[in-house]
Amino acid sequence: MAWYTIRRDCCGAVERIQVYGPSDTRQARANRTEMRPCPECRRQRRTVEADQAAQQAAGQADLDGLPALTGTDRQVAWALVLRDNTIKRALSLATMPGATGAHLDWLLDRICERTDAAWWIERRAGLPRDDHCWTALRTSLTDGQKAEFAALGKESRP
Known part of the structure; x- marks a missing residue:
C-alpha cells in the first residue's frame, strides 16, 4: 500500500489516494484514477x-x-x-x-x-x-x- 498525490483530469482537483496492490502496478492504478472523474x-x-x-x-x-x-x-x-x-x-x-x-x-x-x-x-x-x-x-x-x-x-x- 502506498499514498499517491493525483490531479484529476476532469476538474484539476488534487487529492491524496491510497493505492493497494503490488508495487509494480500501483503507479498505473494511480494514473487510471487520475483519468476518472472525481466524486463531485x-x-x-x-x-x-x-x-x-x-x-x-x-x-x-x-x-x-x-x-x-x-x-x-x-x-x-x-x-x-x-x-x-x-x-x-x-x-x-x-x-x-x-x-x-x-x-x-x-x-x-x-x-x-x-x-x-x-x-x-x-x-x-x-x-x-x-x-x-x-x-x-x-x-x-x-x-x-x-x-x-x-x-x-x-x-x-x-
Whole structure:
C-alpha cells in the first residue's frame, strides 16, 4: 500500500489516494484514477442528466396532454421520467402479436389514472426497465379491470 498525490483530469482537483496492490502496478492504478472523474464531478453529471431527463419528460407530458402529477418537486421530476418510460414501453408492446388498439388505449388510460408521483416511485422496480414492467400495474388492478382487459382481447378475435 502506498499514498499517491493525483490531479484529476476532469476538474484539476488534487487529492491524496491510497493505492493497494503490488508495487509494480500501483503507479498505473494511480494514473487510471487520475483519468476518472472525481466524486463531485460524477455527482454533478448525474444531477444534470436527471434534470435533462425530467425536463424532456415534462415537455413530452405537456405535448401529450397528460394529467399533472402530484407530490414534491423532486418526486414529480422523478415520476415524470418513470411515467414517460412506461408509456414508451406500452407503445412498443402495441406491436406484439395479439395486441390491439383497444389494449393500448386501455393501458394508456390506466397509466394516466395514476397521478400520484409517490405511486410511480414506490413501484419503479416493476416498471419498464425489466421484462416484468407491468407487474406494478397488474397488481394494482381490480378483478373487474382484469376482466375488462381480458375481454378486449376476446373481442378482437374473429
